[in-house]
Amino acid sequence: MLRVRVRRLWLSLVPIAQCAIAAGLAWFVAFDVLHHSRPFFAPVAAVASLGLSLARRWRRSVELIVGVSIGILVGDLVITQIGSGAWQITVVVAAAMAVAVFVDGGPMLPTQAASSAVLVATLLPPGDVAGYERAVDALIGGLIGLLVGALVPVNPARRARRDAAGILDTFRDLSHQLAESLRERDEEAVYRVLAEARGTQSAIDGLRSDVLAGREVGTLSPMYWASRERLRRIAATADPIDNAVRNFRIVTRRALGLTQRGVAVEDPMIAIIDDIGDLFETLRQMMLAEPGESPDQADAARAVRSVVRRARTSLADDVEDLSEAALLVELRSLLVDLLMVAGLKRSSAIAQLHLNK
Known part of the structure; x- marks a missing residue:
C-alpha cells in the first residue's frame, strides 16, 4: 500500500510542480506587475486550469476563464444593486448559472460561474476591487496555467x-x-x-x-x-x-x-x-x-x-x-x-x- 502511494505521488510530481509554479507566477503578474490590490482569482484560475488531470486542459482553461468572468461580472452587478445577504446570494447564483448555461451547455461553466459569484457576494464584496480587475485576474491565471503546462510539460x-x-x-x-x-x-x-x-x-x-x-x-x-x-x-x-x-x-x-x-x-x-x-x-x-x-x-x-x-x-x-x-x-x-x-x-x-x- 505504501509503495502504491509513493508511486502515485511520484507520477504526480510534475503536475504538482506545474500548479505551484503557475499559482506563484499568476500572483506575481497580477499583484507585482499589474498592481491589482487583491488578485485572488489569478492563482485560483491558474491552479484550476491545470489540476492533476492532464486531459482537456485547453478546454478546461477556457471554460474556467469564461465561467469565472461571468460569475464575477454578474456578482458585482447584482450585489451592487441589491446588497449582500442570504436571499441575495440565491439571486446571484441563479443569475450567474443562467447566464453560463445560456453561453455554453457544459457542466464546468455554470459551476465556476456560481462559485465565483458566491465569492464576490461574500468574501470579496464589490467596492474594494473593480469588477473588471477580477475578470482580468482570472484571465491571467488561466493563460499562465496554459503557458506553464506548455513550458514545463509532462512527457x-x-x-x-x-x-x-x-x-x-x-x-x-x-x-x-x-x-x-x-x-x-x-x-x-x-x-x-x-x-x-x-x-x-x-x-x-x-x-x-x-x-x-x-x-x-x-x-x-x-x-x-x-x-x-x-x-x-x-x-x-x-x-x-x-x-x-x-x-x-x-x-x-x-x-x-x-x-x-x-x-x-x-x-x-x-x-x-x-x-x-x-x-x-x-x-x-x-x-x-x-x-x-x-x-x-x-x-x-x-x-x-x-x-x-x-x-x-x-x-x-x-x-x-x-x-x-x-x-x-x-x-x-x-x-x-x-x-x-x-x-x-x-x-x-x-x-x-x-x-x-
Missing part, C-alpha cells in the same frame, strides 16, 4: 506507453492463467481470470485519458512537437487494446461456460491461448521500446502472424461442442485486435485471418 508519450504496457502486462498473465485453468479444468480459476479481466476498465479509461493528454501536450508544447508522429502511433493502439480486452473477456466467458458443463477444451486451442499470453508480452515490450529498438511493430506483427497461422478454423472440425467452435472464432477475433495493436489496419488484419483458414 506526452511516457504516460500513455506506461498505461498500455501495464494493460498488456496484466493480460499476458491472465492468458497464461486461463490456459493453465483450462488444462486443469478448474472452474473457479477460470472465474477468477474473468473477474480480474472485468476489473481492468479503469486502466483502459486511464489509457484513453493519457492519450488525449499526450496529444494536447504535443500540440501546445514546442518541446514535444517532434514527438507528434510517435504520439499518433500510440494513440492508434488505444482502440485495438480496448477491443482486445473486451474480446479476451468474451473468450474467458466462453471458456467458463465450457468448463462449467464439463467440456474439455482441446489442447491445440489451449496452446493458442497460452501463445496469446506471449503475444501480449511482445506487444508490451514493443510499447516500451524506444525508436530503433526491438521489438518494433514489424517484429510484433510477425509474432502475431505466427499464432494466426496455428489458429486455423480447421481446429474446430472435430469438436463436439459448438461453444468450443465459438471459442476459436473469438480467439481469431482477438488475434485481429492484436495485429492492429502491432500497427496493421483492420482490413489488413482481417486479411491475415482469411489467408489462414
Whole structure:
C-alpha cells in the first residue's frame, strides 16, 4: 500500500510542480506587475486550469476563464444593486448559472460561474476591487496555467506507453492463467481470470485519458512537437487494446461456460491461448521500446502472424461442442485486435485471418 502511494505521488510530481509554479507566477503578474490590490482569482484560475488531470486542459482553461468572468461580472452587478445577504446570494447564483448555461451547455461553466459569484457576494464584496480587475485576474491565471503546462510539460508519450504496457502486462498473465485453468479444468480459476479481466476498465479509461493528454501536450508544447508522429502511433493502439480486452473477456466467458458443463477444451486451442499470453508480452515490450529498438511493430506483427497461422478454423472440425467452435472464432477475433495493436489496419488484419483458414 505504501509503495502504491509513493508511486502515485511520484507520477504526480510534475503536475504538482506545474500548479505551484503557475499559482506563484499568476500572483506575481497580477499583484507585482499589474498592481491589482487583491488578485485572488489569478492563482485560483491558474491552479484550476491545470489540476492533476492532464486531459482537456485547453478546454478546461477556457471554460474556467469564461465561467469565472461571468460569475464575477454578474456578482458585482447584482450585489451592487441589491446588497449582500442570504436571499441575495440565491439571486446571484441563479443569475450567474443562467447566464453560463445560456453561453455554453457544459457542466464546468455554470459551476465556476456560481462559485465565483458566491465569492464576490461574500468574501470579496464589490467596492474594494473593480469588477473588471477580477475578470482580468482570472484571465491571467488561466493563460499562465496554459503557458506553464506548455513550458514545463509532462512527457506526452511516457504516460500513455506506461498505461498500455501495464494493460498488456496484466493480460499476458491472465492468458497464461486461463490456459493453465483450462488444462486443469478448474472452474473457479477460470472465474477468477474473468473477474480480474472485468476489473481492468479503469486502466483502459486511464489509457484513453493519457492519450488525449499526450496529444494536447504535443500540440501546445514546442518541446514535444517532434514527438507528434510517435504520439499518433500510440494513440492508434488505444482502440485495438480496448477491443482486445473486451474480446479476451468474451473468450474467458466462453471458456467458463465450457468448463462449467464439463467440456474439455482441446489442447491445440489451449496452446493458442497460452501463445496469446506471449503475444501480449511482445506487444508490451514493443510499447516500451524506444525508436530503433526491438521489438518494433514489424517484429510484433510477425509474432502475431505466427499464432494466426496455428489458429486455423480447421481446429474446430472435430469438436463436439459448438461453444468450443465459438471459442476459436473469438480467439481469431482477438488475434485481429492484436495485429492492429502491432500497427496493421483492420482490413489488413482481417486479411491475415482469411489467408489462414
